[in-house]
Amino acid sequence: MAISRFEELDWHETSMGELTLRRRLEPALGVDVYEVKLGDEFLMSSLFTVAEIALSDLGLAAHSGDNLRVVVGGLGLGYTAVAALADTRVASLEVIDALPTVIDWHQRGLLPVSAELTGDTRTTLTHADFFAVMRAEPTRQFEAILLDVDHSPRHQLDPSHADLYTVSGLRRVRAHLAEGGVFALWSDDPSDDEFMIRLDEVFEGVVAHTVDFDNALTGGVSSNTVYVARRGA
Structure with missing residues (x-):
């Protein structure tokens, strides 16, 4: 056949x-x-998952605690979420996606990591607008917020997302973090100096990691950026 x-x-x-x-x-x-x-x-493509995995690895490595409550903004192919579950310190993982279709893909087992993601009792898949959740007053706090939705802080999938990348928007994200909590963000663009200044105004220990990976389609090396920042006392 x-x-x-x-x-x-x-x-x-x-x-x-x-x-x-x-x-x-x-x-x-x-x-x-x-x-x-x-x-x-x-x-997104399953050919290029190195930086999606690095978003979890770098973000969670910046937290020294245990019993981590983690929220991921953007489900996608699921590689960021599954990488978070690989950290035994993660007590709960909530993945928020605005598109019920994407959640349905994983619930139907259509993607390579779907079974691993949905089969873990720590996982909750939530249909909601992550950006609206961050604008709302926090009802609980997390040890880590990992975000992979937009192309970069300058290039959003939807104009309504833009406010999160302002100083006031980042302060709202900070309010959803417990003391010592980590905010990590994936970007398809190189490190953005203006965005780093905004992060420094709100968070501590801000680092922009360049994540290089082999590009099998071009035969060269491609790069993404992972921003990591901590909420201080």
Whole structure:
């Protein structure tokens, strides 16, 4: 029986455009690649997960405590969330996504890490607007907030997200962190000096990590940025 080289696993119309999950065989590598597109724009690919994993690894490494309550903004392919679960100090993990379709993909087991994610009793998948949650008065606090939704602090998927990257928006994020808690953010752009100044105004120990990874499609090396910042006393 012939093996399909391309399969559209799901498609939905959303408020931000057409959301598509597809699987394709990458001939150069001989592996299945899972990709998410929003309209004509590629959002994520299972070929490039190093920085998504580093978001969890670097963020959680900046916290010295145990019994960590962690929230991830943006579910996507699930690699950030699963990397957080690999840290035995994580007591609970809530993943917030504005698109119920993405949550449904994992609940249906459509992605490589779905079973590992949904099968862990520490995991809660929440359909909500992460940015609205951060604007609201906190009803509880977390030891770590890991965010991977927008392309970068300057390039948002939706204009309504922009306020989070201001000083006042970052202060609202800080309010959702327990003392000593960590805010970590993935970005597709190089380190942004202006954004670093804003982070320094609100948080302590601010670091912008450059995460390099091999790009099998170009044959070169690509880079993302992971910002890590702590809430002091």
